[in-house]
Amino acid sequence: MEEKIKNNIKEFVNKLETTPIHNAVITTHRNADPDAIASAYTLSKLIEKVKANVKVYIILPEGLSALSKRLIEYLNVDIKTLSPKDVDSEFWESVDTIFIVDTCSLEQLGPLKHVVMEKYGKLKVFIVDHHFAHKNLTKLAYTTLILSDARSTTEIIFTLYESLGLEITETIANLMLAGIVYDTRHFILARPETFNIVASLIRYGAKYATVLKALQTKMEIPERIARLKAAQRMQIYRINEWIIVVTHVGAYEASAARALLDLGADVAFVASEDKGEVRVSARAKEEFYKGTGVHLGKDIMKPLGEFLQGGGGGHETAAAASGRGSAELALIKCIELLKNRLKQVTSK
Numbered sequence: 598m599e600e601k602i603k604n605n606i607k608e609f610v611n612k613l614e615t616t617p618i619h620n621a622v623i624t625t626h627r628n629a630d631p632d633a634i635a636s637a638y639t640l641s642k643l644i645e646k647v648k649a650n651v652k653v654y655i656i657l658p659e660g661l662s663a664l665s666k667r668l669i670e671y672l673n674v675d676i677k678t679l680s681p682k683d684v685d686s687e688f689w690e691s692v693d694t695i696f697i698v699d700t701c702s703l704e705q706l707g708p709l710k711h712v713v714m715e716k717y718g719k720l721k722v723f724i725v726d727h728h729f730a731h732k733n734l735t736k737l738a739y740t741t742l743i744l745s746d747a748r749s750t751t752e753i754i755f756t757l758y759e760s761l762g763l764e765i766t767e768t769i770a771n772l773m774l775a776g777i778v779y780d781t782r783h784f785i786l787a788r789p790e791t792f793n794i795v796a797s798l799i800r801y802g803a804k805y806a807t808v809l810k811a812l813q814t815k816m817e818i819p820e821r822i823a824r825l826k827a828a829q830r831m832q833i834y835r836i837n838e839w840i841i842v843v844t845h846v847g848a849y850e851a852s853a854a855r856a857l858l859d860l861g862a863d864v865a866f867v868a869s870e871d872k873g874e875v876r877v878s879a880r881a882k883e884e885f886y887k888g889t890g891v892h893l894g895k896d897i898m899k900p901l902g903e904f905l906q907g908g909g910g911g912h913e914t915a916a917a918a919s920g921r922g923s924a925e926l927a928l929i930k931c932i933e934l935l936k937n938r939l940k941q942v943t944s945k
């Protein structure tokens with residue numbers, strides 16, 4: 598670790614240990630994502646261990662994201678959060694310190710923005726974050742730990758636990774891992790240090806499989822049925838080395854098309870028809886676009902939209918069209934357009 602970062606952590610820990618804190622609030626950005634809530638919770642446990650007789654309240658502007666809710670439920674974490682509406686001015690009078698985590702600007706604090714601004718000077722503001730912080734927030738800070746190399750705020754909180762020599766329970770380890778997995782988009786954005794931290798968390802009892810499950814967005818039943826029906830009604834074509842599928846559903850065309858690519862299709866066209874109106878969603882694998890140069894938006898969905906006396910377009914591998922007609926006819930046209938386009942490409 599760089600000397601500068603080490604000193605920053607030391608200084609922050611020192612401030613935390615020496616500042617008298619009696620009533621502390623931890624807050625984070627609106628619609629708290631898994632990194633935000635994991636940071637808030639694990640920091641609250643850290644403060645309780647470091648400071649004697651401290652009361653820590655987690656106040657969330659506009660609550661938890663749907664995924665965070667699922668995470669907390671799945672991991673069975675006993676976490677008490679308040680909304681700004683649950684507390685009054687008397688409460689704020691008693692608060693001496695506020696910790697703002699995973700938040701890079703005042704605006705992200707929603708209704709708490711005004712509290713932080715009005716209490717400037719009376720309220721000690723600690724900031725822990727991995728984003729490039731906006732000046733409107735940092736200028737209010739009593740002390741900051743902003744490490745923009747870190748890929749998540751939970752990584753930073755982990756470092757604080759380590760430097761304080763605090764115990765990391767299985768729940769804390771799981772939450773920290775969830776924060777990291779979420780913010781790194783399942784490690785796509787990880788840095789080498791991320792994996793060191795993850796290795797430690799797993800030694801402390803974090804379960805990667807559990808965390809992955811906890812972070813899975815559950816698909817509702819109608820969407821799952823649409824996907825299954827799409828597969829059941831599917832017709833399969835082979836054009837050169839490509840597998841093209843067409844099918845129809847009542848709704849969720851785009852989701853069904855993505856599902857069919859997962860099943861093995863290179864291109865999927867999914868139509869839905871309602872009272873003479875037809876919609877088509879098209880999806881292709883990246884390899885298909887690279888191998889053929891066929892642009893679903895320009896080459897297929899745009900002319901399809903014209904054919905249907907409606908409109909169409911989109912990206913290389915994700916596009917849609919709508920207009921008047923039947924699903925059956927629209928799908929036949931999709932195959933025809935694609936065949937013609939592929940003929941042009943291969944004859945070049």
Ligand SMILES: [Mn+2]
Nearest residue numbers: 632699750780
């Ligand atoms: Mn974050």
